[in-house]
Amino acid sequence: MKDQQGMSIIVKTVTRVSVWLILLYGWYIILHGHLTPGGGFAGGVIIALAFLNVMLAYGKDFTVKWLNIQFLKDMEAASITLFLVMGLLGISFGGAFLANFLGKGKLFHLFSAGTIPLFNVIIGIKVAMSLFLVVWVLADIDSTKGGEL
Amino acid sequence: MILPYFVILPLLAAFLITLLAGKKDDWAITLAFMALISLLVLSIFGFVTMHEETVVYSMSGWDAPIGICLVQDALSLFMLVMINLIALTSLCFSIQYIRHLSQDWKYYALFMLLIAGMNGVVVTGDLFNLYVFMEIALISAFALVAYGCRAEEYEASFKYAVMGGLSSSIILIGIAFTYSATSSLTLARIAEVLPTVDPRLVLWIGALFLAGFGLKAASMPFHAWLPDAHSSAPAPISSMLSGVLIKALGVYVLFRLFFNVFGAPAIFMQLLLVLGALSIVLGVFLAIGQWDLKRLLAYHSISQIGYILLGMGLATPLGILGAVFHLLNHALFKSLLFYNAGAVEMVLGTRNLRKMGKLAKLLPVTSGTSMVASLSISGIPPFNGFFSKLIIIIAAIQAGHPIFAFWAVLGSLLTLASFMKVQRYGFYGEIEHKTPIMMPGNLVRFAMLTLAVLCVLSSLMVLPGIRELTLDPVVDVILNKTGYIRMVCGRAL
Amino acid sequence: MILYVLCFALFLVGVYGLLTKRDLIKIILSTAIMGYAANLFLVLFGYRHDATFPILTEANAGQPMVDPLPQALVLTSIVIELGITALLVALAIRLYQKYATFDITKMRSLKG
Numbered sequence: 001m002k003d004q005q006g007m008s009i010i011v012k013t014v015t016r017v018s019v020w021l022i023l024l025y026g027w028y029i030i031l032h033g034h035l036t037p038g039g040g041f042a043g044g045v046i047i048a049l050a051f052l053n054v055m056l057a058y059g060k061d062f063t064v065k066w067l068n069i070q071f072l073k074d075m076e077a078a079s080i081t082l083f084l085v086m087g088l089l090g091i092s093f094g095g096a097f098l099a100n101f102l103g104k105g106k107l108f109h110l111f112s113a114g115t116i117p118l119f120n121v122i123i124g125i126k127v128a129m130s131l132f133l134v135v136w137v138l139a140d141i142d143s144t145k146g147g148e149l
Numbered sequence: 150m151i152l153p154y155f156v157i158l159p160l161l162a163a164f165l166i167t168l169l170a171g172k173k174d175d176w177a178i179t180l181a182f183m184a185l186i187s188l189l190v191l192s193i194f195g196f197v198t199m200h201e202e203t204v205v206y207s208m209s210g211w212d213a214p215i216g217i218c219l220v221q222d223a224l225s226l227f228m229l230v231m232i233n234l235i236a237l238t239s240l241c242f243s244i245q246y247i248r249h250l251s252q253d254w255k256y257y258a259l260f261m262l263l264i265a266g267m268n269g270v271v272v273t274g275d276l277f278n279l280y281v282f283m284e285i286a287l288i289s290a291f292a293l294v295a296y297g298c299r300a301e302e303y304e305a306s307f308k309y310a311v312m313g314g315l316s317s318s319i320i321l322i323g324i325a326f327t328y329s330a331t332s333s334l335t336l337a338r339i340a341e342v343l344p345t346v347d348p349r350l351v352l353w354i355g356a357l358f359l360a361g362f363g364l365k366a367a368s369m370p371f372h373a374w375l376p377d378a379h380s381s382a383p384a385p386i387s388s389m390l391s392g393v394l395i396k397a398l399g400v401y402v403l404f405r406l407f408f409n410v411f412g413a414p415a416i417f418m419q420l421l422l423v424l425g426a427l428s429i430v431l432g433v434f435l436a437i438g439q440w441d442l443k444r445l446l447a448y449h450s451i452s453q454i455g456y457i458l459l460g461m462g463l464a465t466p467l468g469i470l471g472a473v474f475h476l477l478n479h480a481l482f483k484s485l486l487f488y489n490a491g492a493v494e495m496v497l498g499t500r501n502l503r504k505m506g507k508l509a510k511l512l513p514v515t516s517g518t519s520m521v522a523s524l525s526i527s528g529i530p531p532f533n534g535f536f537s538k539l540i541i542i543i544a545a546i547q548a549g550h551p552i553f554a555f556w557a558v559l560g561s562l563l564t565l566a567s568f569m570k571v572q573r574y575g576f577y578g579e580i581e582h583k584t585p586i587m588m589p590g591n592l593v594r595f596a597m598l599t600l601a602v603l604c605v606l607s608s609l610m611v612l613p614g615i616r617e618l619t620l621d622p623v624v625d626v627i628l629n630k631t632g633y634i635r636m637v638c639g640r641a642l
Numbered sequence: 643m644i645l646y647v648l649c650f651a652l653f654l655v656g657v658y659g660l661l662t663k664r665d666l667i668k669i670i671l672s673t674a675i676m677g678y679a680a681n682l683f684l685v686l687f688g689y690r691h692d693a694t695f696p697i698l699t700e701a702n703a704g705q706p707m708v709d710p711l712p713q714a715l716v717l718t719s720i721v722i723e724l725g726i727t728a729l730l731v732a733l734a735i736r737l738y739q740k741y742a743t744f745d746i747t748k749m750r751s752l753k754g
Contacts, residue, residue: 036697041721077164081161084164091153095210096208096209098208107698108700137732138731138732142739277718284722288725288729298736300740306733307666307730310729310730311669311673311730314677314723314726315676317677321684322653324684325712328711
């Protein structure tokens with residue numbers, strides 16, 4: 001047994017398949033945010049849960065190797081900066097902060113509603129990264145060290 | 150159209166800091182300075198030209214009753230100038246103070262988020278948007294209180310966060326009641342509809358908001374979290390919390406809600422009078438026994454907020470004038486006092502007054518500016534605190550409340566006694582100190598001297614010519630409910 | 643009306659836990675319960691008895707809907723509570739590092 005961390009082989013095998021399905025479902029929720037219930041926050045939470053699923057099944061060390069934590073941190077900062085830049089584009093093209101400056105399209109179509117799907121994608125990435133990183137940081141604290149008052 | 154930039158700029162600075170700063174804090178400091186200097190210039194520019202600019206900004210192009218609007222009037226611009234001024238000096242003070250804790254950019258990102266939240270609370274014209282900005286400011290404040298990573302800081306931050314959660318839930322329930330009664334969240338629209346609502350419901354909403362925002366402002370029965378949080382935080386953050394945060398989230402919102410939205414109902418004014426007088430006297434009694442310098446200052450914050458609430462509760466133009474003037478003055482001298490305490494802590498490594506001593510020779514700038522600030526807060530004539538307290542006391546007598554005026558005078562005398570103790574033990578004591586840990590640098594001294602000069606200069610605002618330009622428009626906005634409604638809803642409805 | 647009373651009772655449960663419990667984790671749960679009660683209040687105020695969900699699809703166009711605004715507000719306030727809860731948990735872990743206990747009566751570096 002070289003792989004002591006994580007859960008049993010059954011859980012690992014199921015996770016290996018299901019994590020991609022969960023990620024796909026998360027992206028579906030994000031991209032259809034302007035048509036159906038859900039959107040950036042809900043889809044982002046689902047994506048973060050997919051990563052957490054891997055972390056629970058395979059253990060912390062494997063997840064850190066599998067995902068590049070520094071890249072996730074950069075994605076988080078970049079996505080929220082992009083949100084502000086989109087808002088500022090709204091000032092220059094639409095006349096007000098966060099204004100919807102793209103064409104509205106047809107109702108009930110996937111590519112419609114102007115900037116709202118773009119904002120959904122940005123928020124989805126931000127929420128997914130933030131939520132996963134929060135749990136990762138909490139799991140990373142060693143509660144036996146740092147006892148000095 | 151400068152209004153949205155008060156929120157955009159600090160947010161942009163915070164996010165760019167997280168994106169660009171590597172391990173070091175050089176980039177973070179540069180970005181934070183750039184953002185804060187431009188914010189200060191913008192807010193002063195806005196205050197000078199406030200009669201010409203457009204006043205209502207509709208976010209994302211939706212007009213007032215449907216979308217979220219930002220409102221620019223004399224009160225919000227006055228608060229913006231105050232916030233960004235104190236924030237800039239606090240940043241000057243932070244660099245050396247934070248570097249001896251850690252060399253990290255996270256502090257500056259959180260600091261800019263704190264500014265973004267407070268600026269947002271002040272400019273927004275929408276009740277729920279106000280709640281969201283308040284939470285942004287509060288969450289970054291919780292994290293900043295715990296920044297020093299000592300046990301007492303975690304404990305204070307935990308207590309602060311739990312109390313903040315309680316008050317936020319109360320405010321959220323208040324917002325729910327308001328929305329169900331008026332079916333709107335724009336403050337001006339609520340103000341318009343509220344007279345037609347059942348008065349018992351209005352009473353209930355007002356009580357919820359008074360409890361929620363009173364907790365944020367730390368008036369007397371809701372004060373328990375303040376001394377811990379404000380004394381444990383790093384010194385520049387203590388000055389931000391005590392000097393600005395409790396005013397932007399507490400007092401400013403109380404002004405906006407109880408005057409511009411509710412139209413100064415008599416029962417709440419009575420309550421504010423009683424809460425104010427209680428805070429003045431009990432805060433100063435609790436302060437006078439303290440030996441921890443920052444804890445003593447934190448209890449004085451409760452007492453000084455009491456003066457502002459007292460002036461607010463009088464609801465006469467003179468009382469409001471005194472309250473607004475004292476709001477600015479307290480921000481100046483309390484921030485300065487916290488910088489002094491932080492500088493002494495840097496040099497000696499202690500906050501205990503018994504362990505300080507002869508500091509007048511060792512730290513001429515710190516002890517000189519602390520003398521100025523102590524005289525200001527105790528209300529000695531040439532300094533600003535004297536004039537604002539005098540105005541509040543005169544207003545109380547004019548409004549027929551001589552008892553409250555007596556409490557205010559008593560509180561002022563006890564404040565003087567308590568700061569004589571600070572000067573006697575802290576800066577002119579017996580213990581000689583030969584080996585300072587580190588000396589305050591130029592930026593630290595610059596921050597303290599700027600605020601000391603402003604403490605003297607701001608007393609000029611009581612002169613009639615300057616008062617008409619600065620304080621009187623603010624008082625007009627607070628007392629003019631119909632003007633506020635007309636300004637925000639004028640074009641939209 | 644009974645729903646509102648029950649909702650208020652939920653809020654009081656949170657306040658009771660906040661005031662009486664000594665365990666940090668239970669205090670965090672109490673703040674969360676208070677937040678949920680407040681959110682529930684908001685959703686209840688937007689409810690309408692004979693209306694559909696507030697999402698425009700081809701099927702329910704033109705029918706009366708429940709008020710969508712409180713639901714949007716609740717989503718926002720859930721996110722805020724998530725942030726506060728995460729922060730409180732982090733602080734609780736840090737306090738556990740320092741004191742090796744979750745009991746607040748054993749943490750006494752702040753007095754007065």
